[in-house]
Amino acid sequence: MKLSIAVLPGDGIGPEIVEQALNVTKAVCLKFGHELVYETALTGACAIDAYGDPYPESTHELCMRSEAVLFGAIGSPKYDNDPTAKVRPEQGLLAMRKKLGLYANVRPVTVFPSLIERSPLRSDLVKDADFVCIRELTGGLYFGKPQGRSEDGNSAVDTCSYNREEIERILKLAYEYAGKRRKKLTVVDKANVLETSRLWRQIAQEMAPNYPDIVTEYMFVDNAAMRLIQWPASFDVLVTENMFGDILTDEASVITGSLGLLPSASVGLHTSVFEPIHGSYPQAAGKNIANPLATVLSAAMMFEYAFGLMEEGALIRKAVAASMDAGVVTEDIVLEGQKPRTTTEVGDWLVNYING
Numbered sequence: 001m002k003l004s005i006a007v008l009p010g011d012g013i014g015p016e017i018v019e020q021a022l023n024v025t026k027a028v029c030l031k032f033g034h035e036l037v038y039e040t041a042l043t044g045a046c047a048i049d050a051y052g053d054p055y056p057e058s059t060h061e062l063c064m065r066s067e068a069v070l071f072g073a074i075g076s077p078k079y080d081n082d083p084t085a086k087v088r089p090e091q092g093l094l095a096m097r098k099k100l101g102l103y104a105n106v107r108p109v110t111v112f113p114s115l116i117e118r119s120p121l122r123s124d125l126v127k128d129a130d131f132v133c134i135r136e137l138t139g140g141l142y143f144g145k146p147q148g149r150s151e152d153g154n155s156a157v158d159t160c161s162y163n164r165e166e167i168e169r170i171l172k173l174a175y176e177y178a179g180k181r182r183k184k185l186t187v188v189d190k191a192n193v194l195e196t197s198r199l200w201r202q203i204a205q206e207m208a209p210n211y212p213d214i215v216t217e218y219m220f221v222d223n224a225a226m227r228l229i230q231w232p233a234s235f236d237v238l239v240t241e242n243m244f245g246d247i248l249t250d251e252a253s254v255i256t257g258s259l260g261l262l263p264s265a266s267v268g269l270h271t272s273v274f275e276p277i278h279g280s281y282p283q284a285a286g287k288n289i290a291n292p293l294a295t296v297l298s299a300a301m302m303f304e305y306a307f308g309l310m311e312e313g314a315l316i317r318k319a320v321a322a323s324m325d326a327g328v329v330t331e332d333i334v335l336e337g338q339k340p341r342t343t344t345e346v347g348d349w350l351v352n353y354i355n356g
Helices: 014-032 045-051 057-065 088-100 115-118 164-180 195-210 221-230 242-255 293-307 310-325 343-356
Strands: 002-010 035-040 067-074 106-109 128-135 144-149 156-158 184-189 217-222 237-240 261-265 272-276
Touching: 002 293, 014 035, 014 067, 014 293, 014 310, 045 088, 045 242, 057 088, 057 115, 067 293, 088 293, 106 164, 106 221, 106 242, 106 293, 115 310, 128 164, 128 242, 156 293, 164 184, 164 195, 164 261, 164 272, 184 242, 195 217, 195 310, 195 343, 217 221, 221 242, 237 242, 272 293, 293 310, 293 343
Parallel strands: 002 035, 002 067, 067 272, 128 237, 184 217, 184 237
Antiparallel strands: 106 128, 106 261, 144 156, 261 272
């Protein structure tokens, strides 16, 4: 099988972690007899420096003609520390989501048994946690108009906007996921305060009877934030709007013990994008200490979601679990008495495991 992917390393630790995920991808393709074709392009701060655009048209064209996108991270202190910057790396991420029609971000949250003690929560709370967060990705506050600051700089406005089509398509996807799992869907909103949330809840209530085998529950976002800490194992599939999903999925990632362990898939109308949920971590850039496992697990999702190659994805997950069992991990998740490994060492170990 021929696999065509676009590789967007991005900024900060992006190039280092994507390199390891790409090496793992190559090893899996070699083992299963697939032909891998890939091209690399710029996005984020590095693209601004090169082209003045965080998501250049050439990068978009590559994404459109590829079957999948393996993406690292974007962001740079150069722009983070300059609130007056007119062009920002994050604008490239939003542009990519909008132009590729990536309306849903799928983030599985799974606790690895060997790392339960790394979680800030008690082991009895997290040991059975296994759920999926589905975040709407192209609507809400991040895209609503009007948006901006006044001429004098003393006031600002952001608009939260959703329509029926946007809500129905993300809920349909969430119900499909719930149907393949434990048949429970939690719709998270702020319907006691926000009109957009009331529309979300109304449409969810209209759709729920179409899925009689799935239990649908409704939860305010503040309650959901507490429940994630108090009883994370109570969730199966959680669906919510853009900003709520951004915050809740970062909170959920801590349950596993490290931001460096959670992959994601952004799916929609065109090419799907597979990326770790953490940021560019510029403090670690070039030091060879960043955790590549979330990016490697994103590659596993790429095999499964973009190409339907379930056995290949399963092998990557098995390799990652084995590396953690063997203590071959970076400093962020190393246990007491273990030696932290470099980004490259972890990647090489995974490749050798797959080759073996």
